[in-house]
Amino acid sequence: MTVDTQSVSVITGNRAAAEAARLARVDVVAAYPITPQSPVVETLSKYIETGVLDAEFITVESEHSAMGVCIGAATSGSRVFTASSANGLAYMCEQLSWAAGSRLPIVMGCANRAMSAPWSVLNDQQDAMSQRDQGWIQLYCRNNQEILDTFLQGFRIAEQVKLPVMVCYDGFILSHTVMPVDIPEQEQVDAYLPPYSVHTILDPEEPRNVNPVTLANPRLNGDGVLCHGYMEFRYLMEQAHKEALDMIVVADEEFEACFGRRWGGLLWSYQLEDAEVVLLAAGSLAGEATISADMLRSEGIRAGVLGLRAYRPFPAAAVADALKEAGLVVVFDKSLSYGYDGPIRRDVQAALFEHRVMPEVHGYIAGLGGRDIKARELVDAARDSITWAEQGKGPKPTDWINLQL
């Protein structure tokens, strides 16, 4: 990979998100401020006011309305963008389901933040994980360059499979820290991302109702055309997610052809080839785990990392394939499905079981509500797991790293 240093800027993750929206030539931005996302839309409002970006910026009164505006604009043919975090994302919940069910290629940023109560503005991934089953594609980023690139890929994916895409990046850890980021030229992006071709056709010559009330079974409409029932729509949405498993990889490959870098498609690995112990996570924590893998290797433990980039659709076959030689998989979740376990850990375990790949899988909950988590602590967790596995103690209860009760 070669990088023209002229195009490299030292910017925050939020700025990277805003630059991506600018380069994607979005037509409409609607958002309500929430920490740590706010600088994304502040930057975009400045670009729109100064004519850098030709778009409408709508200062709505809530996230629920922000997504409503996005739905209206996308339905009538605009490329739209918004961003939120935590409670804002949760307040959008109803509209998230509307956007996905309407098959609208909306792309939004989620600067991951802990959910209330109690109030916290700091990072974990509970917000996005709580919206897992709304029908949105979810992609997680490990650094600021990946944030910019993933938003551009997000529009390619969304507009191909007709599903909304949520690009997730850890609040403050990425949203507010600066890193060198290569900001591509507009011509490059235009070549990668063609203008949005609207798929929901509103035509005054042939008036129609988008999203009519749908009954349980397919039935004839007034013109005698057999229309889908609710289950058919939902099945097709699931098929679109299956299609997205391929499209996420294709979008990344095409990105490499245009920009000379790629991010792994569905997932990425580090020192995985001969790894006996695999550390697995999503987002910046997975990036941190590469340092932990190096530390474990310096102690003679063959450790590697599997980073989850796509969480929905979940790349079950790819995960199982990547882990087929592993003896022990240690999964770190920055969220919790209360009453069960870390969602990533359980999804990984189910994927492995389905594909008859049977390493030992241990889970750790880490970094909730901004609790700091160091590479050394991931190493300690991995060592605990190695000892547990060596002693043949069987299933290991999920541990909470650095819990101070």
Place this chain on the structure above:
Amino acid sequence: MTVNKTLGRPESLCDVPTLYCGGCGHGVAHRLTAEAIDHFGLRGSAVGIAPAGCSVLLYKYFDIDTIESAHGRALAVGTGMKRANPDLFVLTYQGDGDLASIGMCETIHTANRGESITAVFINNAVYGMTGGQMAPTTLPGQRTTTTPAGRDIAREGAPIKMAEMMAGFDGVAYSERVALYDPRQIRRARKAVFKAFEAQITNSGLGFVEILAPCVTNLKMTPDKAQQWVIDELCATFPLGVYKDRLPTENQATTPAAATQTATAECGSVTHAD
């Protein structure tokens, strides 16, 4: 000659320095609210409901029970609390992002139901805590981080006038807009807060007081310039005055607020809805 101490810290206000910016209105508004809690003897029964915004931290300053609610939902949480526990004194303290923007739905429906709650509303014409974005109360032409060239009424609409709007609901017993830019206005604001308390105490309906205050940090002004901005700009758009007063007459005679029944404003036009 003996000098008696006539003013001190209200008992319901904690003896701690506030973390609010110098020149911010929250400190004075907190004090006036605490004085009302003390005056009506509500320390044992008052529950404060905090918004999302700078005053999310009000539990640090009020020596009463407080609860955090989701952004904009204070009056809904307050409704549940008051209906289930009519003996409680339920007080919400909300900014313009919380009460007039994301929580507008709760605000107007709580007003319409005439819930016996007291709402103290701080209008500083900007989203303070999140970094100076446009609020529904932002003035025309005012520059914010989401309207860098100034609010354009054609695009973002006109400032929402909460005190006038609340007065229009039958369920609202008292609605007044006040400011804090000089001692006389602060005294007037104190009386207005007392009136908004009385509305709940007499079970007359919602008590509402809108307090104009500057956000010095996001205005990027010194405190004195910010106060002048309140007088010149904020009061011009948001006229001070009593917009609704249907408190029972017999109570008016028994409270220090009685004298304010016919309060007149010093800037802007005054509306007497009742």
